[in-house]
Amino acid sequence: MTGRILTAMGMACVLAGQGVAQEAAFFSDMDRIHPVWAENGMVSAQERVAAEIGRDILAQGGNAVDAGVAVAFALAVTLPRAGNIGGGGFMLVHDAETGQTHAIDYREMAPSGASRDMFLDDAGEADSEKSLRSGAASGVPGTVAGMRMALENYGSMEWAEVIAPAIRLADEGITVTPELADSLEAERDNLSKHPSTAAIFFKPDGAAWRPGEKLVQADLAQTLKAVAEQGPDGFYKGAVAQNIAKAIQAAGGPMTVEDLAAYKPVLREPVRGTYRGYDIVSMPPPSSGGVHLIQILNTLEGYPIGALGHNSAETIHLMAEAMKLAYADRSEYLGDPDFFDVPVAALTSKDYAAELRAKISNDFATPSPMIKPGDLAPYESDQTTHFSIVDKEGNAVTNTYTINLDYGSGLVAAGTGVLMNNEMDDFSAKPGVPNAFGLVGGEANAVAAGKRPLSSMTPTLVLKDGKVWLATGSPGGARIITTTLQVIMNMIDHGMNVAEASTAPRIHHQWLPDELRIEEGISVDTLRLLAAKGHTISEKPVMGSTQSIMRDPDSGALLGASDPRRPDAATVGF
Structure with a gap:
């Protein structure tokens, strides 16, 4: 049923x-x-096509982690407002055989050029435009590395095999749902600021995608193919990394190719x-x-x-x-x-x-x-998204990941199809001043190079x-x-x-x-x-x-x- x-x-x-x-x-x-x-197995996710991909992986004999990685990459195509490879998040993996639960932290990291007062204006006040919409708003993405860690440690299928459904969706196009059409129109102003973004999420004449039409994401398909063939290096090194760093710097951010190459997820208790x-x-x-x-x-x-x-x-x-x-x-x-x-x-x-x-x-x-x-x-x-998966053996995955606000910073790195996050706003730009969600933070969550923002x-x-x-x-x-x-x-x-x-x-x-x-x-x-x-x-x-x-x-x-x-x-x- x-x-x-x-x-x-x-x-x-x-x-x-x-x-x-x-x-x-x-x-x-x-x-x-x-x-x-x-x-025999179940997937619960915020978007049906991605959920069905996870179910199919389970039906093919994959375990909960195999299905989880496939869902995570599929959501990057089918749920661009939140599903991502340009952001990061957290995954819990429960191994039914050992009874152990593992926590994978693939949260974004502040670039090496980040500094404590980088989001303050000339008057010393927090500037949300900097922390939400500029190139400086993006932390180094962790999703690709996190998914690789999960699959290598706890999965049973091949890397390219679990990414293949997402590649197909990006290449052949997804059917625009009413919700996707509505969310794109709601974010038109932010998404239209960047030609690289508008070229994907609006038609050549600027018209909106309508429900039932096909949205093809050819650049994202090429990025996913690079990741499938080269592993995380296909994202954190080479042409994709160069294009991401170039786009971030052009938008006023400090991220470098070295920052991308240095990213590592963390196993935590x-x-x-x-x-x-x-x-x-x-x-x-x-x-x-x-x-x-x-x-x-x-x-x-x-x-x-x-x-x-x-x-x-x-x-x-x-x-x-x-x-x-x-x-x-x-x-x-x-x-x-x-x-x-x-x-x-x-x-x-x-x-x-x-x-x-x-x-x-x-x-x-x-x-x-x-x-x-x-x-x-x-x-x-x-605009975060979550999915849960349990397989027939009782293994379980519960995963939440994000690019922060709807469609992140709104910036797609030209040539990659990757929407960049604006997770740097989750730091305390100024202790005691609320962030985009009204949350107040202190010294423990101040901006620092190489640091992961509180979530x-x-x-x-x-x-x-x-x-x-x-x-x-x-x-x-x-x-x-x-x-x-x-x-x-x-x-x-x-x-x-x-x-x-x-x-x-x-x-x-x-x-x-x-x-x-x-x-x-x-x-x-x-x-x-x-x-x-x-x-x-x-x-x-x-x-x-x-x-x-x-x-x-x-x-x-x-x-x-x-x-x-x-x-x-x-x-x-x-």
């Missing part, structure tokens, strides 16, 4: 303004929302925690996601969340207060561990969570200006009795952590299946700004109770695009769901 839930979000949205009784009735009837089911008898395994720094996911779960574990009810005023209040405390700590303590001693053990300890609970009032919201980072011993983007990407595995129970993650910038959190809590605390957990309305608080962000679908009675506790409530567009797979511990069957918030997403299996 394959398919997606298309009506669930609409069902949730009609609840707005109907009160607690209607909300409770909806969630008590959530068993009408069914996940996708499979026996995942961060680990527990929540109500389940093991949580997630990405370590330079991701802030795993640390603060576990920190928030630890804090909430001291409350009877299940008994308080899903999206009740009491539950949302406690979640928001725990989120605020974690995001305050993020501003102080999180950065690249190769440059800064991140206190991971302290932040993820149960004792520290107990200290945080003591700061939370059940009755009143603590104003964010009164919250400071915890006193510890010294020591991503709406919120949170690819996560939940294990039960040593076996993968859930693989999940999401795009969403600052909201990635809390989106992933709520899928886990919905399943563990509220007994939802994976489709219900993916569909339910979400909330978010990131300390600053001091507002409780909600999706449409939360009862107005609940919102009144939250306002009475002192929360400033802000209804905003939907959050995240989770791609999740659950493995039933008894039967071994796979149950998956793609978030209905993104229309092209798909979960497929066999």
Whole structure:
């Protein structure tokens, strides 16, 4: 069985303004929302064609990592707004035979010419145009090197074999979907600034691509062929690297061919925690996601969340207060561990969570200006994308990667077809000043040559009795952590299946700004109770695009769901 839930979000949205009784009735009837089911393997991704490529790799006998690498390269063609080889990200790989989980950090790195104050204007203030739209906005991409590390260490198929589907898609063209057409038109101003970009994503006369038409990316196909034939050297050295460096420098950035040749991904130890008898395994720094996911779960574990009810005023209040405390700590303590001693053990300890609970009032919201980072011993983007894969052996991949904002910096390096990232904005251009996602950072995340910017990407595995129970993650910038959190809590605390957990309305608080962000679908009675506790409530567009797979511990069957918030997403299996 394959398919997606298309009506669930609409069902949730009609609840707005109907009160607690209607909300409770909806969630008590959530068993009408069914996940996708499979026996032998499953892929959940933000774009259907790429997901089907991953499924086909599994059906051919490839493992989860083989499928993951194939999906990652395919998304560079089919989901140009976020899928990439001009960016970077994080991957968790679980080996079912050994029981070990490995974390691959292929986050972008600052070029050797980067400096602390490179994104300040003449008045010493942060200049977002520099950090988002100039050549200086791009870090050295890590995706190609990261995928090679994953395949060499944990895959079973040949490199060229898993890249071949992406080459075919770029060469023969992809069918433009309504979502792709809409996103290109929405970014017309940024994409039209660079002739090399406009030549690909608009017609020769400047007209938009329309749904159903074929979009061919011939230069990207040639780059992918070079990578397939030469390995990472086909990207980080030779003509592709020269063209990337030339384009970046022409746009005012410092990246050199030497920077590209020097890029290396890193194997790291995942961060680990527990929540109500389940093991949580997630990405370590330079991701802030795993640390603060576990920190928030630890804090909430001291409350009877299940008994308080899903999206009740009491539950949302406690979640928001725990989120605020974690995001305050993020501003102080999180950065690249190769440059800064991140206190991971302290932040993820149960004792520290107990200290945080003591700061939370059940009755009143603590104003964010009164919250400071915890006193510890010294020591991503709406346009990100995520995919999860589980194979018949129980091996699992959960991967989040990005070029930051929609279509990154908007610059395609001429002759390569590669859209460049604007991940340098994820550094703290000026400590205390928010970035594009409103996140505040400090000295730990200041710009430095060779450093990896802090990220919120949170690819996560939940294990039960040593076996993968859930693989999940999401795009969403600052909201990635809390989106992933709520899928886990919905399943563990509220007994939802994976489709219900993916569909339910979400909330978010990131300390600053001091507002409780909600999706449409939360009862107005609940919102009144939250306002009475002192929360400033802000209804905003939907959050995240989770791609999740659950493995039933008894039967071994796979149950998956793609978030209905993104229309092209798909979960497929066999």
